[in-house]
Amino acid sequence: MKAVIFRRHGGPEVLSLTERAVPEPGPGEVRVRIVVSAVNPTDWKARGGMRAEPGAEIPETVPNQDGAGVVDAVGPDVTGFAPGDRVWLVLAGAHGPSSGTAQEYTVLPPEKLVRLPDGVSFDEGAGFGIPALTAHRALTVAEDGPARLAPGALDGRTVLVSGGAGAVGNAAIQLGRWAGATVIATVSTDEKAALARAAGAHHVVRYPDPELAARIREAAPDGVDLVVEVAMGVNAKLHTEVLRPRGTVATYGDDRGTGTISLDFGPNLMLNARYQFLVLYTVGADKLRAGAEDVTAALADGALRLGEDHGVPVHRFALADTAKAHTASEEGVTGKVLIDVTPAG
Template sequence: MKAVVYRRHGGPEVLSVSERAQAEPGPGEVRVRVVVSAVNPTDWKQRNGRGAEAGTEVPDTVPNQDGAGVVDTVGPDVTAFAPGDRVWVLLAGTHGPEAGTAQEYTVLPATKLVRLPDAVGFDEGAGFGVPGLTAHRALTVAEDGPARLAPGSLEGRTVLVSGGAGAVGNATIQLARWAGATVIATVSSDAKAALARAAGAQHVLRYPDPDLAGRIRELAPDGVDLVVEVAAGVNAPLHTEVLRPRGTVAVYGDDRGTGTVSLDFGANLWLNTRYQFLVLYTVGDDKLRAGAEDVSAALADGALRLGEDRGVPVHRFSLADTAKAHTASEEGTTGKVLIDVTPAG
């Protein structure tokens, strides 16, 4: 089978296509034929080494956490899945360096598979893994908010989505609207504003804007219930201006920041602000499973979709062009970067 592999940390040039033998699933494992693999920033950051020196040797590693495909064969004791089942996967690469989705077949524990609803395409199954689960976690961390998402679960709440045209921002908007929230999104350009509106945001505001807090307050006079934040350091002063008392900031990024977040103690004290930092790798299996169930329900309802008409332009690459796909993501291409691995049929 064909697999994309890197053997040292570095730029996209370390990726190469190799011929590898198919692994056999062991007890509790499933072999999946990957139809579509997706690229997220976490994939190229891992390839770069997350601070490790470029050129540092690593075990043969197949990149990409997200993907969707068809069960090929199951190992002993697996009863939840059968050959032919359509599935999407949860953080495939965390199972081991050779378990990523940039290959024709991957072997994973059955617990890392989620059934793909019948009417949902492989693109969505691959495209909303990391972004959808991150958005779900962000929308369910408020002290007095829901722990699960469903139609009506966010009714009456106002969510501010920072960076509404990004992958997580888009998934947050779509999921929040499905759950009944009012969504205010901030973006940096008119083109991105159009994407945030296509995702479903009722209100879209441009930044930079010296009166951004005032404009948000016009839309939410009592303050927003939840901020889903991609630029924690830059936007920290804004939070105390727009949050309601006991509001929550769910932080998953520090775009344009320094890696250090400074908070106004007094303002946050009197607001009883809750900050929840989040990353999927340590969130816990129970949270991942709950998120996967709710994301699948939203997919089945048609509430979560890719495509420019839903605010997510799709950029396709072949498996042989995985390095180009990584480059596109790393250069900040707006939308979803997908890799066609094997035929859907």
């Protein structure tokens, strides 16, 4: 089978296409034929090594966490899945160096698989993995809010989505609308404003703007209940200006920041503000499972969709061009980067 691998950390050039043996599922394992793999920032950050020693040799690793495909074979003691089942995957690459989705087949435990509803494409199954699970967690951490999402779960609540044209921002808008929230999104350009509106944002405001807080308050005079934040350090002061009392900031990124965040104690104290930092790798299996169930329900309802008319332009690459796909994501292309691995049929 064809697989993309890297043996040392570095830029996209460390990725290479190779031939590997098709893996056999052991007891309690499922083999999935990958139809579509998706690229997220976590994938190229892991490839680059983050805190690892530059150039150091590592076990042969297949990149990419998100993907969707068809169950190809099951090992002994597996129940709940059978050959032919359409599935999307939860943090596939985190299972081990050889389990990433940039290859034709991967072997995973059943808890990494989620059934893909009828009528939902492999593109959407792959494209909404990490972004939608991150958005789900962000939308379910508020002190006074729901722990699960469903139609009506966020009725009467106002959500501010920072970076509404990004992958997580888009998923937060679509999931927030599905759950009944009033959604305000911030964006940096007119083009991105159009994408946030296509995703379903009720109000869209541009930054930079010295009156940004006032513009948000026009849409939410009593303040926002929840902020889904991609630029924590840059927007720390804004939070105290737009949050309602007992409001929550759920942050998954520090875009344009320094990695160090300063918070004004007094304003946050008087607001009883809550800050929730989040990353999927340590969120807990129960939270991942709950998120996967709710995201699947939203997919089945048609509430999560890819494509420019839903605020998510799609950029496609062949498996042999995985390095180009990583480059596109790393350079900040707007939309979703997908890799075609095997035919859908």
